[in-house]
Amino acid sequence: MAIDIFQVGAQLGAPASKVSNVRYDNSGQQAVVRESSQTGRIIQAGVEHVREQIIRTDVLQANNEYVKRTNDLRMQLMQKKEKGALDIVGEYEAGERKIRSELMAQSPQSVKYGKGAMLFDYSTQQTDNANRRVLGQYRAQQFEAWQNTTFANSINSSVQKAVLSPNDPAVIADVQKEIDYAINSRYGTYGRERLDLEYRKWTGVLGQALIDRSYANGDINTAEAYVEKYGPYMDPGVTSAYAKNVYARKQEERLFNMGQNLYATFGEDEGAARDYIFGDNFKTEVDGKAIVKAASADIGNNYGENTCTISINKWLRSAGAKEGNTWAPTNMEDAKDNGVFFTQRNQLRNGDIVYWDWEDNDDSDHVGVYDASTGKVIQSGTHGVAALDLDHYKVLGFAHPISDAPTLEDRQKAWNNYVQQKNINDAIKTNQQNMIIKNIEQRLWDNFKTGIIDSQDMRNMVFSASGGDADVERTLLKFGDDLIGIQTKAAAAVSNSGIYKSIKDAITNSTVTPAEAVSLINQNATVLGEADRSRLLAFARNQDPRNKDVDKRLAIIIDETIDDKVERGDLQAFLDNALQDITDPDARFATGNEVLKEAFKNRAIYKSFNSKQLEWGSLKSSLSPNLSPYIDIYQKRNGNNIDLGSAKTFFGAINPNDLYQVSALKKVTEENRPMDIQELNKQIAAIALSNGVDAAPHLLEMPQQNETAVQQNESAPWFSDWGASERTGLAAMNFSDAIESIKQRHLAALRGEINEEW
Secondary structure, three states: OOOOHHHHHHOOOOOHHHHHHOOOOOHHHHHHHHHHHHHHHHHHHHHHHHHHHHHHHHHHHHHHHHHHHHHHHHHHHOOOOHHHHOOHHHHHHHHHHHHHHHHHHHOOHHHHOHHHHHHHHHHHHHHHHHHHHHHHHHHHHHHHHHHHHHHHHHHHHHHHHHHHOOOOHHHHHHHHHHHHHHHHHHHOOOOHHHHHHHHHHHHHHHHHHHHHHHHHOOOHHHHHHHHHHHHHHOOHHHHHHHHHHHHHHHHHHHHHHHHHHHHHHHOOOHHHHHHHHOOOOOOOOOOHHHHHHHHHHOOOOOOOOOOHHHHHHHHHHHOOEOOOOOOHHHHHHHHHHOOOEEOOHHHOOOOOEEEEEOOOOOOOOEEEEEEOOOOEEEEEEOOEEEEEEOOOOEEEEEEOOOEOOOOHHHHHHHHHHHHHHHHHHHHHHHHHHHHHHHHHHHHHHHHHHHOOOOHHHHHHHHHHHHOOOHHHHHHHHHHHHHHHHHHHHHHHHOOHHHHHHHHHHHHHOOOOOHHHHHHHHHHOHHHHOHHHHHHHHHHHHHOOOHHHHHHHHHHHHHHHHOOOHHHHHHHHHHHHHHHOOOOOHHHHHHHHHHHHHHHHHOOHHHHHHOHHHHHHHHHHHHOOHHHHHHHHHHHHHHOOOOOHHHHHHHHHOOOOOOHHHHHHHHHHHHOOOOOOHHHHHHHHHHHHHHOOOOOHHHOOOOOOOOHHHHHHHHHOHHHHOOOHHHHHHHHOOOHHHHHHHHHHHHHHHHOOOOOOOO
């Protein structure tokens, strides 16, 4: 059977029994339409939901950036302190507006308009309010801190003014007014209780500063007065500590003065001073009647507020009793510690101390002296010195006054102070002796160096300067006799000195002509030595002033002919050597001209003469560049008579990296001392000694010494007193160095730098 698809399609969904009766119906299409409409609405709702989510995400992102940047701004502003933080709220508002504006410019349209803009404003408002609240609180805190700092600076400035004038009551009164004004300005709105608290606090600060300065100045009485005056304004523990320190210092001064009085009375007589201080020479009983008498004499006087213990101490002192601590609570503690405190009234005696508690805090804050004749207590209060009833205030107890007689411990301390003063005076005396000794020894030494020291003159000088001090006389006479003994041996030790002086005197007195003097000089050249020979030849030439003109004219000829400075120097040295024996001006000029003519023709002549210069250059190049300046000076000092071998020995022994060796070399150069190993070692030792350093590692090795020189030195009486090591050292010296060494050693012994019997 054939199937009609259209028919079948028209009958789809119909019951089988009615297939044949199907008619057209659009209800299905309407259902489809209805479903399609519903689906559209769902899709539209979904789109709206997505759009809202996008807006929320964009707003959240913008809000996150806003929170970050405004929090950063807040933290930055909260770095400002005190006065700098006063405008931070306004600065935050300006910064917040800038941040908001920048974010809106950078954000998408979803944040700028409509629901997104409203949502952004709402979300940022929470952060903005929180930041403003935190900054406002911080600003208030910093404003308070700024006020406190300004207040503290004002107070400290006033206190510093008082510290600079601790003994000027007018200044202290003005400072107290400044403090009161500052307190009222700062805390005037805080109420009376806070004002009183601040007044007590800062008045206590003023008191501590004044006590510290007075104590540091050694003004213990003023410090004591301030302890009593300002003690009530300070912490009780602090006041007690100050009071104990001041009292201990007063007792130290008392014992120091006792030692000073011992020295003033007995001087250097230690036995008499000891017998007195440790003997039975001190009154041990206290005169209570005298205490009351002194107190009664003060009735009617007004010494100001907080002067009760100071007044009592004055009354005790006048009667030979020991002063107590200036702070009443500590005073009572000391009485208990000393075993003189009691509470039974039947034990009261005339002059006993009464401890009152007028603040009713179970602490002694007022004291007075008991007058047995009236049964009253004499005290110094705000209204002046007056006699009050025993029970005028709450009584805490009483104390018997203690004798001012020193205890065994006190006597020992006073004795120690006496010994210390004696030692100081002895040191002063010794110093004065050493100054006299040093002065006279220097004068004797100066005379000795000029060769005019005389035994009788020396003794007159010593006796005149000593002031009758036997120790000074003995030391100086020994030193003078040593010099005279050395002077007697000097002629044999320096055999050339007599010849040198004789020739020089002959030239000076015109006993010989300059030409004859040259002959004498050359005949004795071996004895004189090259240095003295050169000096005498120059002296002979200079006797005729025309020679200076001759030398000047010859030098001009050299300068005008030779351009090179070094070559001019070589030629000048050559010329000086050629003319050193010619003393006649005409002959000197004529010979000089001939020498120069030959030199100009053949420059090798004077260059050969100065060939040693090349050797000096070789020496300099072989050693450290640090030594070159000193080698030049050494060469210049030796002139044409240079000894290159000695120079090599001398500079070759020096370590340019040894600070002490180089420093010594510099010293001998600057002071024009002999440039030899012996002199360098002396300077090394002196520099090391001044620095507290062992000189031994820095000393240069001495060249082998001549046995004859050692034997000659050992034969001298003054030399035999020295030990082997000292003799070895002296053997290396020439005669003048040996004398200097003796002098320096002797002075060192006198200064106590070495311990040696002379």
